[in-house]
Amino acid sequence: MVQSNSLLAPHPDELLGSLLARRAWAAAHNPASFVKSMDLTRDVWSRDIDRSVNATFLEKFAEGLCIGRAQLDAMTVNSFLAQCGVPVQAIGFEPWITYVGLVQWARKRYGQMYCCRCLGAPDRYLRRDWRIATNWFCPEHSLLLQDCCPECRKPFTPYSNDELVLARCGRCAASLCGRESLSVSGCDLELHGHLERIWNDAFAGKPGPLCALYRHLSEVTARDPRFARAGEHWSYWRTWERAELLRSQEGRIMRLACHPSRGALVWCGYNRARDVREKPKRSTSMPTDPQVRAQLLLDLARKVRWPRRSRARVSQ
Known part of the structure; x- marks a missing residue:
């Protein structure tokens, strides 16, 4: 070797x-x-x-x-x-x-x-x-x-x-450091400070606020109309999309980061959030009449919400 x-x-x-x-x-x-x-x-x-x-x-x-x-x-x-x-x-x-x-x-x-x-x-x-x-x-x-x-x-x-x-693109050879990016606002700096405090708590052995924040963000993206057509879990989103999500939840993030008892929050698990719009499933038998069964299947198909996968997040 x-x-x-x-x-x-x-x-x-x-x-x-x-x-x-x-x-x-x-x-x-x-x-x-x-x-x-x-x-x-x-x-x-x-x-x-x-x-x-x-x-x-x-x-x-x-x-x-x-x-x-x-x-x-x-x-x-x-x-x-x-x-x-x-x-x-x-x-x-x-x-x-x-x-x-x-x-x-x-x-x-x-x-x-x-x-x-x-x-x-x-x-x-x-x-x-x-x-x-x-x-x-x-x-x-x-x-x-x-x-x-x-x-x-x-x-x-x-x-x-x-x-x-x-520091250049492998496809078009454009410089990756030649074009300046946009500066962030003071609100973004303050929000980042709250997030950094939550991460520091987790690194110090207090993962409760970090876990609570993850579950909250997952539930928000499932029920908030602003993110209804996202189509994927928010971890797959583009950078600017995740930034918009975090800015929209600034109040909740600040409460998790600054609450006096944040270290006492119980670690509640990292299960992916269930869509709160879904109703509990009921076990029912299908009707024997073919016409009634076909109509029932059509009615069920109309209620299905097919997730939209954004092609903008996948390079061609």
Whole structure:
């Protein structure tokens, strides 16, 4: 196995894939050949290693990067969420994380956010907060986070075509740091402070407010007419859509963050919120008359509300 002799040290809030991409660039490798030198196949990049990494990959990465396994595991989003009391799993739906829609190497969804000013820095890297669903702006520069190329609107794919290390789009070669984003308002800064307080409570062993906020947001998106045609769980929404949702619930977020007894809130579980518009199901037998049965099925079909899946959230 070839070990990485690069002196590039991981940042405290850096994602695992970001470190691999930076080490590969410093060693004059592309990401595929770099992981191959660690006795791994290029299939590593067809998995969301920023979310979680299995024990085999973790051992190979630790040996190749000369970094401890515990430190590498802490560079995944699941490690942070687990410390906040959030149930995590390797694949499938998971609370609070944004989804990138990996299909082999391609990313079909707009789940990877970035700050154009941060990518303009010489030592650019991906922050862990850029995969958390409650973030929509960079607190360091007070700029809205982006999730696509400003020119061709392709999702940001940091590990494909060196998009991260070059800070340019792999499709149209447009600069990802050349166009300034919109500044955020004072209300957004205050709201972000409340959310950060809730996350800090969860990290300190008090996950009750964070869990209550998740269940509240899920129930609001199920019954609020403003989000009736969203079609998907709010974790799949674009950055600006999630920002609109959080702004609409500023009062509830502030109460959860500032209530004196917020640390005493009981952890109530992360079950996906049931649609409150649904009525309890009743077990009834079908009529024997074919005409009556057909009419009943037609009446039932008229009541079905087919969810609308927004194509704007999936890249073509």
